[in-house]
Amino acid sequence: MNPRRKKRLSIILAVLVGLGAISGLVLYALSQNIDLFYKPTEIHYGKQETGIKPTEGQRLRIGGIVVPGSVVRDPNSLKVQFDLVDMRQPLVFHEDDIKVTVTYNGILPDLFREEQGIVANGILKDGFVVEASEVLAKHDENYMPAEIVEQAQSKHQKSY
Template identity: 55%
Template sequence: MNPRRKKRLLFATVLIGGVAAVASLLLFALNSNLDLFYTPTEVVQGRNDGGAKPDVGQRIRVGGMVVEGSVERDPTSLKIAFQVADTGPAITVLYDGMLPDLFREGQGIVAQGTLVEPGVLEASEVLAKHDENYMPPEVAEAMGKEHKKMEYSEGQSGY
């Protein structure tokens, strides 16, 4: 092989190796910052498609409705604990910080944080819906047909 071809081969090899190294570092960085979305039922029972439950210590996002009567506030700090449910079992969310103004029981929320125990999420961020008709798209899709507006039967008052 002549010296010119050897240089080209070396250059091509280094270029391919560099691109592969950059691509693998990029994928590693994206994977470590990826927060998968789960519903409370999927956190407790696993995904319907046979996927596993999230592991303890994994960063995830959970969306659902705040369960009525489940909000417990610490009177000496900003710590709060509440339960979130969709159409199945509920999970407990622990949060230390200022909640959004629109946060209340019966409200749709998305909590992002780390699963500290099976069924217990330590949230680093809590997002609440912004108007009466909004539900986070992930929550609406996950709840699907089971989340319907209340329909009044004949003889039942709307008040």
Template identity: 60%
Template sequence: MNPRRKKRMFTLIGVVFGIGSAVGLTLYALQENINLFYTPSELINGKGPDLEKPFIGQKLRIGGMVVPGSVVRDERSLDVEFKLVDTGPLVTVRYKGILPDLFREGQGIVAQGNLIEPNVIEAFEVLAKHDEQYMPPEVAEAVKGIKHEKPKYYTNGASEN
């Protein structure tokens, strides 16, 4: 093989290997920062045509309506637990911290956190809408037709599921 061709071939192999390594490392680094949006129904039943469910420990965002009567605050700490609903099952959200001023029962919120049980999220951020007209697009699409009232299967602080 001609020395000039040999040099070009090794250079080309080096460039392809370098670009492939850079893309692979970038995708690996971004894997931890990707958080998918779910509604309570998608979290329990699965999302997409394959009904994929998130795995325990996965970082995600969840949006829905806060179930009236479900907010439980710990008197000795900043721990808060509440339930979210869209059109189906309930999902429990646990949060340690001060909730936004606009947070209230019967309102749409988005929580970001980790899945710790199939229907329990340990949130590290809770966002509430800032006025009556605004709702995050994902939540608005997910909760179309939901009224600000207790679901039929939710009574006296416990679900009958």
């Protein structure tokens, strides 16, 4: 093999090895920031497809419905604790439902209430307790702010 081809081949190989190393480092860095989504039953029993259960200290995202009567607020701070169950229709709660407790220190969203769907980002602590860093309240696809509903109703009544 002539020296010129040998030099070109070594340059191409060096570039490919460098691109592979950069790709590996980027994927490793991104894997540290992935929040896997779980339902309360998946935290207890693991994912249906793989059976993988989250480990203590793992960052995750949990979604479910706030159990009625489970919201406990600390009167001296912004700390709040509540239980979540899986989302399902019809919305009926049973004593034997699989529950996960979520603790949060901060101001809850305006749409947060019992029997409402929420999504929380946080860290799994003590088996079935999630220490949330963020709580997002979900609303249905027909959601309209109260002011807009009133305005629409008043315009509708005026037209007749």
